[in-house]
Amino acid sequence: MAAAVRWVLVAAVAAAAVVALDNGVARTPPMGWLHWERFLCGTDCAAEPDRCVRYRDGMERGGGSRGPGAGRGALRCVAGLRPELQCPPALLPGPSERLFTEMADVMAAEGWKEAGYEFVCIDDCWMAPTRDERGRLQADPRRFPGGIRALADYVHSKGLKLGIYSDVGNSTCAGFPGSYGHYELDAQTFASWGVDLLKFDGCNAGSLGLLGFAYMQCSRVQGCSLSRAARIAGPSGVFLLLSQLVIGNFGLSWEQAVTQMAMWAIMAAPLFMSNDLRRMKPEAKWLLQNKEVIAINQDPLGKQGYRDKSFELWERPLSDRAYAVAVLNQQEIGGPRNFTFSLTFLGNGLACNPACSIQQILPTSRDWGVYNWVSSLSVEVNPTGTVLLRVVPL
Numbered sequence: 001m002a003a004a005v006r007w008v009l010v011a012a013v014a015a016a017a018v019v020a021l022d023n024g025v026a027r028t029p030p031m032g033w034l035h036w037e038r039f040l041c042g043t044d045c046a047a048e049p050d051r052c053v054r055y056r057d058g059m060e061r062g063g064g065s066r067g068p069g070a071g072r073g074a075l076r077c078v079a080g081l082r083p084e085l086q087c088p089p090a091l092l093p094g095p096s097e098r099l100f101t102e103m104a105d106v107m108a109a110e111g112w113k114e115a116g117y118e119f120v121c122i123d124d125c126w127m128a129p130t131r132d133e134r135g136r137l138q139a140d141p142r143r144f145p146g147g148i149r150a151l152a153d154y155v156h157s158k159g160l161k162l163g164i165y166s167d168v169g170n171s172t173c174a175g176f177p178g179s180y181g182h183y184e185l186d187a188q189t190f191a192s193w194g195v196d197l198l199k200f201d202g203c204n205a206g207s208l209g210l211l212g213f214a215y216m217q218c219s220r221v222q223g224c225s226l227s228r229a230a231r232i233a234g235p236s237g238v239f240l241l242l243s244q245l246v247i248g249n250f251g252l253s254w255e256q257a258v259t260q261m262a263m264w265a266i267m268a269a270p271l272f273m274s275n276d277l278r279r280m281k282p283e284a285k286w287l288l289q290n291k292e293v294i295a296i297n298q299d300p301l302g303k304q305g306y307r308d309k310s311f312e313l314w315e316r317p318l319s320d321r322a323y324a325v326a327v328l329n330q331q332e333i334g335g336p337r338n339f340t341f342s343l344t345f346l347g348n349g350l351a352c353n354p355a356c357s358i359q360q361i362l363p364t365s366r367d368w369g370v371y372n373w374v375s376s377l378s379v380e381v382n383p384t385g386t387v388l389l390r391v392v393p394l
């Protein structure tokens, strides 16, 4: 079963992976919505009582009838902790199931599902601070009164899939119970709830720092492989998360949004938005639902983009409005290769506007003559070699 694992390394520094748990091999990057970047855990309990979830630092389980929010299994605030972690009365911390049902409603109703976004994903902070008496993870009963199973049913009823979050280490990034030592049980639990996808995070993984290693270990443990759990066909596709698309949130310019969408497409990165779909500007929606970009992201060839690995183009402005231009061929094997580049953009568009003369300086002296703004130049560069040019505007 473990042979079905496929790694798509999107970024070496990525700390999390998404594991497609549903049937069939995930050949294209998964698409969906994930709550984290936009809604976080709610760490400022004073300002955002509805989203405060820092149980471990700011609270402890309260018994009996003491303190605010007391009751069976209730949490109470602990005095004397860091101010940002102190908790107001009437605590209702963390993301609640309403966030996910509302997001599923919008995804089904406003073209997101048609565009390919199929996963509604819960990130960190969904859990109760302790496992249940049988050692299973459990959702916070106040924020998810219907439980994850009911939420999965709701999401499925909208023609969408549900993703959930866990961590390979002893605790999640926000301090909730991690899956270390419970891989099999947790996979079974998620499967019994009808969960379709797991974001497997890499916090607190100790010496298992490498998520991949932890994942492989899990796959080797008898019965541990996520494939063995009921309804789960196999760890069919594993994608490292580049990051979440934050288009539609605060802080990105239009150009940055375009760049993010374009780069995610080039990199074949999972398209997980983390924004508020209930309040989207039309241009953000246009970008995120752009069929041509999504088609590139989802291209069945499954190859990641790359920069032209062989060549680097460097330029340096010189004193007399001239430019030095170096073309470096980084390839170490093979023979000389031609590198063709447009002169239009050289020197911020100034070097050859309207024309320029080009002198080759290295590896041999050569007069390339006069070129105009819209022409291009093709230079032959040896492996590991560089062609150095001097470009003088006319």
Ligand SMILES: *[C@@H]1O[C@H](CO)[C@@H](O)[C@H](O)[C@H]1NC(C)=O
Binding pocket: 168, 169, 170, 180, 204, 205, 206, 207, 208
């Ligand atoms: C989790 O905790 C146990 C017990 O303290 C420890 O043996 C184990 O190495 C920890 N795992 C990680 C990944 O740090």
Ligand SMILES: *[C@@H]1O[C@H](CO)[C@@H](O)[C@H](O)[C@H]1NC(C)=O
Binding pocket: 336, 337, 338, 378, 379, 380
């Ligand atoms: C590079 O281009 C020149 C001119 O078109 C050509 O004569 C030469 O053979 C090419 N070199 C290589 C390695 O393709």
